[in-house]
Amino acid sequence: MTEPLHNVRALPFRIERAGGIGELVIDKPPVNALDTRGWHALAEAIDALGRDDSVNVIVLRGAGRGFCAGVDIKELAAYPERIVAVNAGNYATFRAVHRNPKPVIAAVHGFVLGGGIGICGAADVIVASECARFGVPEIDRGAMGGGAHLQRMFGVQKVRAMYFTGEMVDAAEAYRLGAVERVVPREQLRDAAMDLARRIAAKSPAMLQLAKEALNGVEDGDLEDKYRWEQGFTLQAYMTNDSSEARAAFVEKRDARFDAGDANVEVQPGARA
Incomplete structure (x- = not known):
């Protein structure tokens, strides 16, 4: 059950509709990291845009320093039991984008991390703007997830290098590897995304929806099944001491201190959150 969305002003995004384009801007300072309620609300909003007959194409972008830094680690450090609800919110959001009947354009700048990768994938x-950087820092946050969506952007071995190291890829490299359609200066990002959206929105709505479903x-x-598989390992990761230490170190802005106790975690394939 998601919390009723009574206070619209508290939502971590804003939406505008014009000319067949639905534009959703994530706006949750300082880094557009969303808490449990925020992810569920985002999924509901994207689904609603998909049902809106006045919208032919959706543009998702972020305000401020970057596109999206993923989940709110501080929330999970304080309330680790919320991991299942956060997982559900992530799943619902990424499903709302991928299974949306309308084409979805992600216009990204700055950091594109964790849940931001899920949206893009x-x-x-x-x-992307020239300043965009893509990454999955989950291994340094005591979590798993994002590989299925990252693998929709990059090749298998590039994904594994990024996943195991937590290191990021810049926009130029992402373009070289075919993950992004276009790279532009930061000040031109919205215009570039909206220009593409206008060209798509001018097409037959019926043909666009058929094309999306066919593709x-x-x-x-x-x-969605691949990501659900990954989420089982996120839940399993949260049961380890190393995961708790990774989250605490992130919140306290210090290096994590891992011992050998969690090195041989018993893996239970198919565990579900």
């Missing part, structure tokens, strides 16, 4: 097209259907495997 679920989107149909990515436009999703010819993909290799089921993105």
Whole structure:
């Protein structure tokens, strides 16, 4: 059950509709990291845009310093039991993007991390500013997840290098590897995304929806099932001492101190959150 969304002003995003384009801007200072309620609200809003007959294409972008830094680690450090609800919110958001009947453009700048990768990997097209940097720092936050969506952007071995190291890829490299459609200066990002959106929005709404469904259907495997598999390991990770230490170190702005006690974690394939 998600919390009723009574206070619209408290939502971590804003939405505008014009010319067949639904534009959703994540706006949750300082880094657009969303808490449990924020992820569920975001999923509901993206689903609503998909049902809106006045919208032919959706643009997702972020305000402030970067696109999206993922989940609110401080919330999970204080309330680790919320991991299941956060997982559900992430799943719902990425599903709302990928399975949306309308094409979705992600227009990204600055940091694109964790849940930001999930949104991009679920989107149909990515436009990036020159300052954009893509990464999955989960291994340094005591979590798992994001590999399925990252693998929709990059090749298998590049994904594993990024996943194991937590290191980021810049926009130029992402473009070279075919993950993004276009790279532009930061001040041109919105214009570039909206120009692409206008060209898409001018097409037949019926044809666009058929095209989206057809393209999703010819993909290799089921993105939502793959991500659900990963989420079981996120829950398992949260049961380890190393995960607790990683989150505490992040919040306290210090180096994590790991012992050998969690080195041989018993893996239970298929564990579900």
